[in-house]
Amino acid sequence: MRSPRAPSPCRGSTPCSRATGTPALAATRAPAPGGLAHPGDTLVQRLAAELDAELVPMGSAGFKAAAVVRGEADAYVHTGGQYEWDSAAPVAVARAAGLFASRVDGRPLEYNNANPYLPDLVVCNPLIADELLGRVASILEEDAR
Template sequence: MATEDGRLAAELATDAGRLLLTLRAARGAGRALGAEGDRSANELLIRGLRDHRPADAVLSEESADTAQRLSADRVWIIDPLDGTREYGEPPRRDWAVHVALWERGQLTAGAVALPAMNVVHGTDDPAPLVPRDGGRLRIAVSRSRPPALVEKLAVDLDAELVAMGSAGVKATAVLRGEVDAYVHAGGQYEWDSAAPVAVARAAGLFCSRIDGSPLRYNQPDPKLPDLVVCRPEVADELLAAIAPHLGPDPEPGR
């Protein structure tokens, strides 16, 4: 069902994506481009939220965190440029903009823009799941730092690992039928997964921590190191395969 917050999330993510594409076309490539993209997209999103939702709190990867959000009923959780490395390597397309709304304990709206693919996934208009072809399980994994856990799962499940960049791209790849699951262990924060999880849930995907426990947002410490996003019919098999590999410390990775 369409909501004002869902529409705003999609509009802001789209606008930030357009800015990033324009900046990339003008500046070329490299780390400096990524840093400028992070800063410019964050400024656009913060300005848009102040204009349209001035009473709401914001948690952003690119802004200083404050304790004020912990007592707020509504908190926007944003990643202005997810996949900064990929963004700085034209013509790579696997980077994203994340905009999500947390409201009294739940993610209630969100959007993931994939500007270089001309795609926006939003909670207002979730895409229908593409039917699974029944072949080998396909798991999205970081192209540069694949977690050891996922490499073990590939052996245990005879799964195919599909390398791609941004967390938002990997999570929404399940929606697009490019993979069946995205499994991550270690090294993420709430802004990495809030919008992808909001969008995935709206489309009927299964989302949890790697031990099957709920994903919780707007916590005092925004670190949220692991998650599973997958087609609902493979969730039990995937969690059962993960369980023997769980230990006290998450595997490092993206």
């Protein structure tokens, strides 16, 4: 099992996957011209701005979670909805690698439900989980006002 990365000088005790010290968030690939982005993309863009993070466009949920496992991204935050089968295996691999995974509000991810829709998830290095969830909560609270 892989242990969390050591603290990085780029953010005090917050690790960064980039040699430049800029945190990286796995993000949905840009939509085709005239296409629609996922509804959660706005939250991820705002989170990246708050964290001064780079959005790294990639494909599937599994590929994004694997990027966090490999250390190519610090977090994968998804709020556009998906089904349990989209994230069950990637989350299991991430957890086996020692990473943090939950709903964006910090509640546990639950699988094998009658309704397989899963509205959101976070996969990240456990050293940044509290900060990441706090920032997401602030953005969601701001949106609720």
